[in-house]
Amino acid sequence: MSAPTAPTTLTPSIVGQAEKHHTAVLTRALVGTTLNEQQWIVLNQTLDAGEPVEPSAHIARIAAMTQWARTEVETAANALLASALLTTTPHGLLEPTDTGKAVVRKVRTESGAIVAAAYGAVPTEDLVTAARVLVAITARMAQELAHA
Numbered sequence: 158m159s160a161p162t163a164p165t166t167l168t169p170s171i172v173g174q175a176e177k178h179h180t181a182v183l184t185r186a187l188v189g190t191t192l193n194e195q196q197w198i199v200l201n202q203t204l205d206a207g208e209p210v211e212p213s214a215h216i217a218r219i220a221a222m223t224q225w226a227r228t229e230v231e232t233a234a235n236a237l238l239a240s241a242l243l244t245t246t247p248h249g250l251l252e253p254t255d256t257g258k259a260v261v262r263k264v265r266t267e268s269g270a271i272v273a274a275a276y277g278a279v280p281t282e283d284l285v286t287a288a289r290v291l292v293a294i295t296a297r298m299a300q301e302l303a304h305a
Contacts, residue, residue, distance in 0.1 A: 186267035190260055191240055195233035200242055204261050209250030
């Protein structure tokens with residue numbers, strides 16, 4: 158008889174593997190679009206804002222959220238403007254175009270089924286705990302990075 162396996166604890170390797178699999182799902186859903194990951198996140202976050210956003214603050218928020226250089230986020234936003242997936246309002250704010258909204262729907266639909274199946278295999282209370290833990294770890298890492 159074999160010894161019982163000790164429960165696995167959360168490690169950077171586990172978090173990294175999960176993140177890499179999320180990225181692979183997104184990459185598959187982005188096939189056929191002109192978007193890379195940075196452009197997708199900028200477009201998706203702009204739509205999620207629910208209203209036009211001030212470009213500088215929006216770029217700063219996404220750079221902080223992703224830990225990307227501000228210039229990378231600006232480049233992504235400029236590419237989205239050039240491809241007419243984002244537009245600038247008369248007041249200088251960014252908002253998705255109808256085409257941009259359609260691309261977001263397509264990508265969310267294509268990735269959503271896989272993500273829903275994966276998350277649906279986990280009890281809700283475990284997802285709540287995982288969310289709380291990952292938010293706490295991310296906040297602590299952000300604090301440490303701010304001191305560097």
